[in-house]
Amino acid sequence: MQPVVFDQADPTERGRAHGELWREPIGALADIRLALAVRRSRFGSTEHVQQAAGAHLPVLERHLPGLHAELLGIAEGANMSPEDIVVLNHYTDLRDVPPSAVGLPSSEAEQADADPGGCTSIYFTGVEGPVLGQTWDMHASAEPFVRMMSVAPKGTTQQSLCFTLTGCLGMAGLGQDAVAVTINNLSSTDGGVGVVWPAVVRAMLDAPSATDARERLYALPLSSGHYYTIADGRDFFGVESSGQRKVLTQVGPRAAHLHTNHCFDPVLRQHEAVPRGSTSFARLNMATTLYAQHRPSTLDELWTLLGSHEGAMQGQLCTHQDEVHGDDSFSRTCGRLAIRLRTGEVRAARGCSKNDAGIDLKMGRYNAPPALPPGKMSRFATVKG
Ligand SMILES: [Zn+2]
Structure with a gap:
């Protein structure tokens, strides 16, 4: 990797x-x-x-x-x-x-209830400052195509270190001005033609601050739903979107923020259809329980949490739904990503935590954020809704 x-x-x-x-x-x-x-x-x-x-x-x-x-x-x-x-x-x-x-006719989907994939994202501020990360859960057949890439155009001071797939513009990562973005898929019922979402992520990573990244997101027409975690060491914004709507559902750089693949916002819930086979609620319960039990405070501890196989199959954060269903079009954790904002360090892995412990990377071009001013650290997840 x-x-x-x-x-x-x-x-x-x-x-x-x-x-x-x-x-x-x-x-x-x-x-x-x-x-x-x-x-x-x-x-x-x-x-x-x-x-x-x-x-x-x-x-x-x-x-x-x-x-x-x-x-x-x-x-x-x-x-x-x-x-x-x-x-x-x-x-x-x-x-x-x-x-x-x-302008095309509709046909019935063959497997509309299959788990569409997911992702569990976790952010908190601990002894190393703000850290965030995610599992990337997708059809298991995507795993061999997971890559890391650094986009660092010559003659500029830009760099985006991206978790991606071969052929993809980038799915999550960190930019030169300490803007980190992770993503959770949401299934919307008000989808339409919009900007392809990996391009939205790349545009946000290039932004000079989390606030600017959030404004870029707000300015772009989207196709369907995602939850975007946007953090730069000073600010935190959690934005849920559907095809037509964007709602800021989580804020506050000192709080802990967890998210999976269903909307917290009551209005957006009217415009989503969580597939029947989704593990999203079970994973959010497990992530919240593990967070409260382990009180992670470092990137290492976040990494352990993201790779957890605790609990019933349905709620495991390192998910293996493809094995449950015997079908590689079902969801599996195809990779993990974690970011320490204060230092610009990134850990990435492909596949199950049992098989890949991860590689540690460091941004070459990085404007580290100042430490958050002293204040009370929130140690509990503030899951809204
Ligand atoms: Zn696993």
């Missing part, structure tokens, strides 16, 4: 280098996700999924032209169509886009 460095100043060249380097795994993952998108969405065919994916390209170009160029570069380097790279990047959101939003 050593990060690959993409330092090309030109975004198209940077994407092309990404696409060329990982051409084979990008093709394999794009095939997997295209097939899953047909199976788990209301689009009736691969052509319809690709058509819907294509509708997202002009929206990306209009709002984030540099990341649009990078995505086209990935497609070119990997010898794939831009539409297939959108499917690879935007798979979890595409499933929630109603075909009518792109």
Whole structure:
């Protein structure tokens, strides 16, 4: 999981280098996700999924032209169509886009109740200052494609250290100005055509502060729901979104914030459909219990928590639903990420905690945040709702 460095100043060249380097795994993952998108969405065919994916390209170009160029570069380097790279990047959101939003007829999804994947995110301020991290739970067949990459364009002071997949712009990570972003998927019923969500993450990581990152998020049209953890060592914002709405549900850099894959906000709950097989409630219960029991205060302790197999299968934070169902399209913890904001250190791993203890990385370009002024540390999770 050593990060690959993409330092090309030109975004198209940077994407092309990404696409060329990982051409084979990008093709394999794009095939997997295209097939899953047909199976788990209301689009009736691969052509319809690709058509819907294509509708997202002009929206990306209009709002984030540099990341649009990078995505086209990935497609070119990997010898794939831009539409297939959108499917690879935007798979979890595409499933929630109603075909009518792109003028297509609906068909019944074959397995709409299957666990769509998840993620458990945890933030707290401990003896090392603010730390945050997440498990990344996704269809188990995604695990071989998990990578770390450092985007550090020559001639700039920018760097984003991203947890990602081959062919993906980035899913979570840390930027040069100490803006960290983690993500939890939410299943929305008001989905539409929006900016592909990994580009939203990258745009936030580049921001000069958590406040700016939050404003960037608010300014972009989205396709479907996510919970975004945004922290920079001074501020903390937890934003839940659906396709059409964004709500700040958690704030406060000293509090502990836990989240899984269902909305806390009562209005957003009206616009979500948590799939029947979801482990989200069980994982949130387990994360809250483990947090209260262990009172983690360091990145090491957060890491142990994220890799926990305590409890019944349904609630384990290191999840193995693919083994429960005997189907690699079900959810598994495909990776973990943890960030110590004060120092710009990042720990990352691929797959189950039993198989990968993680690698420690450090940002090369990093404007460390000042220590939080003295004050009372909140040691308990403030889970709202
Ligand atoms: Zn495990």
